[in-house]
Amino acid sequence: MKKSLIVSGMVLSILGYGALVSHLPIHNAFAQGSIAVPEDKDGLDQVKWANKATLTSVEAQKTALTKVSGKVLEIDLDKNHGTIVYDVVIYDGSTVKEITLNADTGNVLKVAEDDDGEKKVEHLHATSDVSSKEDDEYGYNQVKWANNAKLSLVKAENLALDEVSGKVLEIDLDKNQGTIVYDVVIYDGSTVKEITLNADTGKILKIAKDDDAEKLEQLQNK
Numbered sequence: 767m768k769k770s771l772i773v774s775g776m777v778l779s780i781l782g783y784g785a786l787v788s789h790l791p792i793h794n795a796f797a798q799g800s801i802a803v804p805e806d807k808d809g810l811d812q813v814k815w816a817n818k819a820t821l822t823s824v825e826a827q828k829t830a831l832t833k834v835s836g837k838v839l840e841i842d843l844d845k846n847h848g849t850i851v852y853d854v855v856i857y858d859g860s861t862v863k864e865i866t867l868n869a870d871t872g873n874v875l876k877v878a879e880d881d882d883g884e885k886k887v888e889h890l891h892a893t894s895d896v897s898s899k900e901d902d903e904y905g906y907n908q909v910k911w912a913n914n915a916k917l918s919l920v921k922a923e924n925l926a927l928d929e930v931s932g933k934v935l936e937i938d939l940d941k942n943q944g945t946i947v948y949d950v951v952i953y954d955g956s957t958v959k960e961i962t963l964n965a966d967t968g969k970i971l972k973i974a975k976d977d978d979a980e981k982l983e984q985l986q987n988k
Contacts, residue, residue, distance in 0.1 A: 839912050932952040947971060
């Protein structure tokens with residue numbers, strides 16, 4: 767989950783009749799101290815989007831795979847120019863593609879090269895994984911993990927839904943203590959849960975509240 771960013775900054779004093787500061791470079795305007803930037807709300811927005819989407823993530827994956835055959839690396843709900851969409855990332859054996867579908871109609875809106883696809887393919891045959899920090903941000907290890915995983919993303923999703931019924935917000939491949947896993951995030955109608963499954967056996971390793979679940983509950987109780 768995304769964390770609040772702390773940006774270096776300093777308080778600017780306005781003396782006399784005022785000074786124009788809007789054109790000052792950012793690095794000069796924020797040189798010391800700290801100012802908290804509001805946290806990304808995507809995790810909370812996904813719940814709202816899931817409640818409005820008529821297409822399930824399983825249906826989105828099936829449609830995406832008719833356009834690009836391969837291994838699904840991840841899927842998540844997003845909003846693009848006011849339209850709720852599913853972004854499905856697929857490795858087709860040579861490149862990584864991102865298929866964007868309308869979450870209501872299922873229409874394919876866009877098929878494009880994934881922004882970090884080239885790097886993901888480069889790391890396919892790497893002897894070691896890239897750092898967890900880089901992978902969290904760019905998903906560079908996903909292609910390699912998908913090639914090693916025996917369980918498909920669709921199967922992992924169905925197994926997770928057997929444990930927690932609800933609406934799937936996102937699914938991705940990860941590595942936990944040396945084991946390749948699927949993390950499936952589901953909104954069950956009251957809270958958000960993350961189900962972690964072994965990507966080979968399908969065994970449920972953990973069911974826990976997602977990082978954004980507490981914030982969601984606070985909003986619902988207001």
